[in-house]
Amino acid sequence: DTGVSQNPRHKITKRGQNVTFRCDPISEHNRLYWYRQTLGQGPEFLTYFQNEAQLEKSRLLSDRFSAERPKGSFSTLEIQRTEQGDSAMYLCASSPTGEGVNTEAFFGQGTRLTVV
Amino acid sequence: AQSVTQLGSHVSVSEGALVLLRCNYSSSVPPYLFWYVQYPNQGLQLLLKYTSAATLVKGINGFEAEFKKSETSFHLTKPSAHMSDAAEYFCAVSDYFSGTYKYIFGTGTRLKVLA
Numbered sequence: 001d002t003g004v005s006q007n008p009r010h011k012i013t014k015r016g017q018n019v020t021f022r023c024d025p026i027s028e029h030n031r032l033y034w035y036r037q038t039l040g041q042g043p044e045f046l047t048y049f050q051n052e053a054q055l056e057k058s059r060l061l062s063d064r065f066s067a068e069r070p071k072g073s074f075s076t077l078e079i080q081r082t083e084q085g086d087s088a089m090y091l092c093a094s095s096p097t098g099e100g101v102n103t104e105a106f107f108g109q110g111t112r113l114t115v116v
Numbered sequence: 117a118q119s120v121t122q123l124g125s126h127v128s129v130s131e132g133a134l135v136l137l138r139c140n141y142s143s144s145v146p147p148y149l150f151w152y153v154q155y156p157n158q159g160l161q162l163l164l165k166y167t168s169a170a171t172l173v174k175g176i177n178g179f180e181a182e183f184k185k186s187e188t189s190f191h192l193t194k195p196s197a198h199m200s201d202a203a204e205y206f207c208a209v210s211d212y213f214s215g216t217y218k219y220i221f222g223t224g225t226r227l228k229v230l231a
Contacts, residue, residue, distance in 0.1 A: 109157075
């Protein structure tokens, strides 16, 4: 399968702990996005990478959140000092450049975080 | 700012009946619109996209959507619902104006198909 891969699929953590999620985009996709989805809501944009450069961050991304894409391939999203409000599905998506506005984003299956 | 509004957080239809899921957009520039489907505990799968080439867009699984500029709408339809269509559906607009092409999603419509 050459789709977007996210690990782990599920994570349960105690409040105050740090967690890290990984996203492997489709090979050769330059654009990578992180979204957060809470129950009953649509996905909300968190951050965007073009290759290894983080070009946009949402105000939703507090200073406890950090994302990296060190070599322009896989990406990690870390949440420090987790809070119960961080419980959500974290979705990663990737898309190729060069196709302009018609670019379709391909989504991974998400990482469901539960903070207890 | 661009946005989409999905009317009806829950829609129920009988198997074999017409499916109509509503999406209205707000955009100061020509919009690029998408419909995604999400099954429980899964990611999002693209159903179809509007790329300005044609106002009636056909997608996978028998779904289609019509772009109506005068009504600022992009409603999703399917002539005959199947049990397997039960899922959550999201309308999204591409924020290409910012240069990131990130999607701005609606709040979703959960479709229930009754036997």
